[in-house]
Amino acid sequence: MFTIAFVGAGSVEFTRQLLRDILSFPELAGCTISLHDIDSERLEVAEQLARLAGASNVRGSLERREALEGADVVVNMVAIGGHRATLTDFDVPESFGLRQTIGDTLGIGGIFRGLRTFPFLDGLAADVLAVCPGAWLLNYTNPMAMNIQYLATVAPRLKVAGLCHSVHWTIHDLSALVGVPHEEVDFLSAGVNHQAWILRWQHEGRDLYPALDAAIAADPELARRVRVDMYRRLGYYPTETSEHSSEYVPWYLRHQSEVERLRIPVRDYATISAENVATYEKTRDALAAGDPPPPLTDDAVEYAPQVIHSLVTGQRRTIQVNVANDGLITNLPAGAAVEVPATLDRLGVHPHHVGLLPRQLAAVNRSFLNVVDLTVAAAVEGDPAHVRHAALCDPATAAALTAGQIDDLVAAMTAAHGDLLPVALRSA
Template sequence: MSKGIKIVTIGGGSSYTPELVEGFIKRYDELPVRELWLVDIEAGKEKLEIVGAMAKRMVKAAGVDCEVHLTLDRREALKDADFVTTQLRVGLLDARILDERIPLSHGLIGQETNGAGGIFKALRTVPVILDIVEDMKELCPNAWLINFTNPAGMVTEAVLRYGNWDKVVGLCNIPVNAVFEEAALLGENNRDLFFQFAGINHLHWHTITDKNGKDRTDELIKVMYGQDDAKSIVANIKDNNLIWEQVENLHMVPCPYHNYYYYTDKMLAEELEDFKNNGTRAEKVKEIEHELFELYKDPNLDYKPKQLAERGGARYSDAACEIINSIHNDKRTTMTVSTRNNGTITDLPAESAVEVTCTITGKGPVPYNFGSFKPQERGLLQVMKSMEELTIEAAVTGDYGTLLQAFTMNPLITSGDVAKEVMDELLEAHKQYLPAFFKEGK
């Protein structure tokens, strides 16, 4: 076999993997992936074998020269890798159910990446990602890490700050979907518009300019928010019906997750009603995943099924493929990713991870300069970045006080006794995945 690209996907048993494989297949002429290693843990072995068999069928049906390897041995896979992608969930979906159920049972937002649940997902994930980085330093020191494990921004910042690994890109599908769907709302081809995103993961804003240099942002805001039937572009967020006077005053398009901060009372009431009648979003996702893996078992299925779009992560994996393609071929594709700030947003520390529009070059993301936000955006952004910094520090050190500071600072968590009670309950629930918090002497 001639020399080609070796890619390692950690969390290879994910239901998203078929989209990743599809993305590599359709780019094969310019991105010749000759080895694809799908890695998982013992608890994910069955799913790895199911999705791995399907990946092999997809590659065979496409007629491309690529070997798909399945392993539970991460170090075996990482040796001499060119790119490493991470799409893992520490504690599996059962942990996400707890992240949502426990806050909701206390009358707080229960969500995978926001509020108390988002903090605890970071606490479980950051140490694992940092262990992967240590293996990469030894086994594939020239590889790029492409992370789309949530919370993507905090994971990216942890790798930069504590892993001391610069070759990392964080990816979220929210900007990817926005480019396609908002262009359609304006009646334009997305290639004829320039979207400039700035902020942090799940808390960014953007503007839109057409090819004639005309700012289309306020026009889009009116289309998206100035009507009663506005719809969200995110499967797990119900709608975009924000208060018109407030969103009009931004003169930037907020991301769908802003609903939790701009309309907290409404979002909480809807979540509590859903929780009472239907359980958590995570439980619904678990049902969808079960159905997907039943489909994946079909020995005749050798393509990505349309049902995968219902999973809530549409275009994630394909975007990851394009980042890899653009780095490998220095394509200079314009994409929005999490990367080191380095002065791109002057309101945030230079060493922070920010989610901004970039040119993806052979040397990685090169951000478009943004500058400073207006007070409407700046205050919330700085509070949330400080909360992220505290959360990452707590994940690395296991310090209880630092974690409590993060909980107190988060706008979606009631401070005081409620914050401490919810935090303690989540710590106990996830104890097996948080050894730093339960060392002797703590």
């Protein structure tokens, strides 16, 4: 019996979405769903939702290693520190005058989200290697690039793929914009998570970039978005939303005029995080009252169900994955986490060699990866100085604050997150 373990199953909305897609495949209808969360209430809600979704074999455990027993796939979607830590990631930097939009991937928020996630990843990797060493670990938890590079460093025997739907939805939305069915489009995307690039984009052999140029020229409001601005300057369209993209480079959030021109929603994820809590509470209360849970509002097409289906059936398909750079993108650092196409089949996940990125794209990605590398090094080496180095090298942070202010901000964030951080990094 194929077993899928969900770690962080109390993220009930996302768990429901994944279960809906997994159980839509007839070949997966009888699989065992093993759920783990450290919050007993959330775990109970997740178990109820799994049964309502049609899962026939459901088990739940507050003990992670017990939940992982016999797993063929482990899906990680934890958020260490929850909503409270997310607010800290916004509130403390804001008191220094530093703007963020999402704060979960790069920037000071991403750095500290990574640092508080790494101790959890240590334990998860050890448990997987102990009780289900052949399992694939499918990671959804951000900061994706930091987490994948960290796992590749501390647990190189682990079979890991990081999954994110940003490339799918970029192609979907761009294709709709130019009037072409996205399922008929051929494309190549590569780079790093949340900052990959559409290198080729065609319909029946026709380059679609000229059609995008025409659409932008016809609607001036389209130009009032960060990633359209980046596309026009760099020549290739980025694969993550403008909200995310704005905080990975030094050009936008520092300037009020750019925030207004490009309609950048400062603190956007703080609002989203609060809405996620409200959605969970509404779902919990509906189940307690014997009512159906609120309908799913997100039609997200996630990759994990496709990976699982291919592992079970051998069906070959291509998706985007985040893996350590083993010669896949030759002008990005070896060992860094990169996002590339991969073929799926019964044997697993097989990343594709991409080669050289255009120089300007690789240059922007390297600025991103410098922060990732220093954050991972801080944890692996137990060196608090590297936390400051990561913040000093972060493009948006360095654009907004002086070096002294960055040192003070790191100290304030370290104090605020306290025991969530690795022991060696609890003093700045």
